Amino acid sequence: MSDVAAVVDTVRSHDRFLVTTHENPDGDALGSLLATSLALVQLGKDVVMYLAGEAPLPREYGFMELEELQRALPDDHPDRVLVAVDCANESRLGPDPAVLRSARLVVDIDHHHDNSRFGDVNLVGAGASSTCELLRDLFRELGVELTPELAEPLYIGLVTDTGRFQYANTTPKALRLAAELVEAGADVHRIFQGVYESIEFAKLKLLARALDRAQISDGGRVVISHLLRGDFAEVGAAEPYSEGIIDYLRAVEGADMAALIREPPRGNGPSRRVSLRASVDELDVSALARRFGGGGHRQAAGFSSEAPIEEIARQIRAEYTALTSAAAGA
Amino acid sequence: MSDVAAVVDTVRSHDRFLVTTHENPDGDALGSLLATSLALVQLGKDVVMYLAGEAPLPREYGFMELEELQRALPDDHPDRVLVAVDCANESRLGPDPAVLRSARLVVDIDHHHDNSRFGDVNLVGAGASSTCELLRDLFRELGVELTPELAEPLYIGLVTDTGRFQYANTTPKALRLAAELVEAGADVHRIFQGVYESIEFAKLKLLARALDRAQISDGGRVVISHLLRGDFAEVGAAEPYSEGIIDYLRAVEGADMAALIREPPRGNGPSRRVSLRASVDELDVSALARRFGGGGHRQAAGFSSEAPIEEIARQIRAEYTALTSAAAGA
Numbered sequence: 001m002s003d004v005a006a007v008v009d010t011v012r013s014h015d016r017f018l019v020t021t022h023e024n025p026d027g028d029a030l031g032s033l034l035a036t037s038l039a040l041v042q043l044g045k046d047v048v049m050y051l052a053g054e055a056p057l058p059r060e061y062g063f064m065e066l067e068e069l070q071r072a073l074p075d076d077h078p079d080r081v082l083v084a085v086d087c088a089n090e091s092r093l094g095p096d097p098a099v100l101r102s103a104r105l106v107v108d109i110d111h112h113h114d115n116s117r118f119g120d121v122n123l124v125g126a127g128a129s130s131t132c133e134l135l136r137d138l139f140r141e142l143g144v145e146l147t148p149e150l151a152e153p154l155y156i157g158l159v160t161d162t163g164r165f166q167y168a169n170t171t172p173k174a175l176r177l178a179a180e181l182v183e184a185g186a187d188v189h190r191i192f193q194g195v196y197e198s199i200e201f202a203k204l205k206l207l208a209r210a211l212d213r214a215q216i217s218d219g220g221r222v223v224i225s226h227l228l229r230g231d232f233a234e235v236g237a238a239e240p241y242s243e244g245i246i247d248y249l250r251a252v253e254g255a256d257m258a259a260l261i262r263e264p265p266r267g268n269g270p271s272r273r274v275s276l277r278a279s280v281d282e283l284d285v286s287a288l289a290r291r292f293g294g295g296g297h298r299q300a301a302g303f304s305s306e307a308p309i310e311e312i313a314r315q316i317r318a319e320y321t322a323l324t325s326a327a328a329g330a
Numbered sequence: 331m332s333d334v335a336a337v338v339d340t341v342r343s344h345d346r347f348l349v350t351t352h353e354n355p356d357g358d359a360l361g362s363l364l365a366t367s368l369a370l371v372q373l374g375k376d377v378v379m380y381l382a383g384e385a386p387l388p389r390e391y392g393f394m395e396l397e398e399l400q401r402a403l404p405d406d407h408p409d410r411v412l413v414a415v416d417c418a419n420e421s422r423l424g425p426d427p428a429v430l431r432s433a434r435l436v437v438d439i440d441h442h443h444d445n446s447r448f449g450d451v452n453l454v455g456a457g458a459s460s461t462c463e464l465l466r467d468l469f470r471e472l473g474v475e476l477t478p479e480l481a482e483p484l485y486i487g488l489v490t491d492t493g494r495f496q497y498a499n500t501t502p503k504a505l506r507l508a509a510e511l512v513e514a515g516a517d518v519h520r521i522f523q524g525v526y527e528s529i530e531f532a533k534l535k536l537l538a539r540a541l542d543r544a545q546i547s548d549g550g551r552v553v554i555s556h557l558l559r560g561d562f563a564e565v566g567a568a569e570p571y572s573e574g575i576i577d578y579l580r581a582v583e584g585a586d587m588a589a590l591i592r593e594p595p596r597g598n599g600p601s602r603r604v605s606l607r608a609s610v611d612e613l614d615v616s617a618l619a620r621r622f623g624g625g626g627h628r629q630a631a632g633f634s635s636e637a638p639i640e641e642i643a644r645q646i647r648a649e650y651t652a653l654t655s656a657a658a659g660a
Contacts, residue, residue: 059583159495164494164495164496165489165494165495165508165518166494166518166519166522166526167518168518168519170512170518171512172509172512172513173509174509175505175506175508175509175512176505176506178495178505178508179503179504179505179506179509180502182500182501182502182505183502188495188496188497188498188500189496189497189498192496196496196581197580197581197609198581198583199578199581199582199583200582200583201544201546201550201553201582201583204541204544204578204579204582205541205542205544207538207541208537208538208539208541208542208544209538209542211534211537211538211541212535212538212539212542214531214534214535214538216531220531223531248529248534249534250527251526251527251528251529252529252531252534253389253528253529253530253531279523279527
């Protein structure tokens with residue numbers, strides 16, 4: 001039996017479901033969660049939509065129809081089939097493994113390359129742009145009607161996981177799915193405004209400071225900036241507000257790489273966290289991060305440091321020079 | 331004969347063409363220009379690709395294969411069929427109307443609503459997302475093969491005119507065309523990096539100043555900032571670098587509108603130019619602009635002023651209050 005057929009079979013032969021996704025959910029996680037729940041309800045199933053933990057949802061997804069989302073595990077969860085969407089492995093499901101151990105059956109639907117196939121039934125499509133893309137194929141097999149309410153969360157997963165149709169996973173199939181979802185009633189303008197046009201004012205102020213302090217070196221190929229502990233308090237920003245700021249530095253014309261050195265606004269962790277991004281395919285910033293005990297991917301990596309900010313910047317520039325000289329000499 | 335058939339007929343029955351587009355070209359203009367030229371060359375035609383004026387092309391399109399572009403009119407232009415792409419009317423073709431008057435025949439291919447049908451043959455598709463979308467249909471009729479070299483400029487027109495698949499013209503047809511172009515070899519990552527990831531360092535510095543000075547008022551619904559004459563010189567920015575900055579202000583969560591007050595870096599014009607953007611569909615900022623002798627569209631408008639910056643900001647807030655109170659009372 002194909003993976004899709006196995007999931008179809010499981011859905012048809014059960015009536016009660018608990019649908020969940022990973023902690024700190026992104027657009028594909030929340031889109032998959034909502035779309036799966038709506039599809040099962042349309043099929044006449046008894047569905048609880050659940051997310052572990054108490055952390056508030058990212059506010060850019062505040063416009064989604066997630067009123068039914070439960071943050072407490074229902075008492076009858078052992079009687080339900082657990083459907084985990086967009087989760088690469090069990091540990092991403094939250095702090096409470098009891099959910100998985102006690103579920104009647106576990107269905108794992110995900111598109112991550114490193115999915116551990118932790119379910120009793122696994123639909124893992126590593127070639128899919130998003131979990132939402134996999135779900136569309138599944139819904140077709142299940143005979144689920146593509147209503148506007150269902151098209152919207154699927155589009156949210158698709159548009160966010162492709163970085164607004166920018167990454168390499170922007171395949172012809174992904175774009176045709178986008179077309180189908182718009183045809184089915186997904187409102188691209190509403191989704192765009194909700195997801196991409198709801199920037200906190202304090203985040204703009206934090207961005208202003210990071211951009212103002214940005215410095216270029218190495219003939220314009222390295223862009224480095226920093227945020228101080230006091231910045232967060234002074235502009236009224238929480239730590240997650242610094243996310244995405246490095247992308248502005250990375251986009252500088254002629255840049256090979258960008259680094260953002262941050263002093264976390266609170267906590268007992270390291271004094272400084274450093275994010276690295278490559279602007280060109282040739283550079284592997286994870287190699288640079290490893291020199292400082294960090295890690296990551298070729299294009300996005302990071303490390304922690306106790307050194308002063310100026311010293312960290314100097315070290316990054318030195319390692320960039322060493323790395324690119326080695327490559328040039330190879 | 332349909333509009334498409336008339337253009338097909340004209341192409342088939344002539345051998346020498348002069349392809350051009352509007353001054354200050356955007357992505358759809360340059361994409362249409364290059365794609366049309368390549369298609370005609372593929373059909374064995376003698377083609378000159380021409381753009382009036384001497385202004386350098388926007389550098390975000392510097393990665394396009396425009397080496398063959400001529401900025402001087404060839405001597406034999408009266409013998410050529412003029413193909414004007416993405417031009418709403420003759421005046422957009424540049425300062426030299428001789429081009430039009432002397433051409434053997436004028437073909438007008440465009441998607442603007444207000445196209446004046448200035449050609450001898452007109453293919454005007456106001457429902458198309460972009461002129462590039464119209465061209466794809468034309469190329470199909472002409473039997474032009476969709477090579478990677480042709481798919482790239484068509485994709486550039488499509489992605490820029492839909493605002494990265496954000497505006498209301500992001501139709502199912504536009505998205506299916508995007509899919510077809512990726513399939514034909516358009517490299518979305520290369521296009522994205524070229525068009526959207528080549529920000530001048532000085533522009534980041536200008537952005538930093540505008541964001542740092544941004545103020546919210548009226549319960550967070552109005553966001554106003556300004557750029558001083560000295561800012562441009564201090565960060566090494568030219569006037570066009572301030573373009574797009576207002577979009578950051580407009581995107582503030584909860585904002586109804588944004589205003590950016592600029593002192594032009596040089597010149598004899600008005601002391602201050604004010605750009606206005608609506609963040610919500612309900613607000614018509616052109617009504618606000620008209621109060622100050624300006625104009626524009628519902629979502630984007632502007633005016634000029636001799637008043638001091640603080641006074642302009644005060645006036646904008648007062649007019650916003652008047653406008654929204656009137657609407658609430660209506």
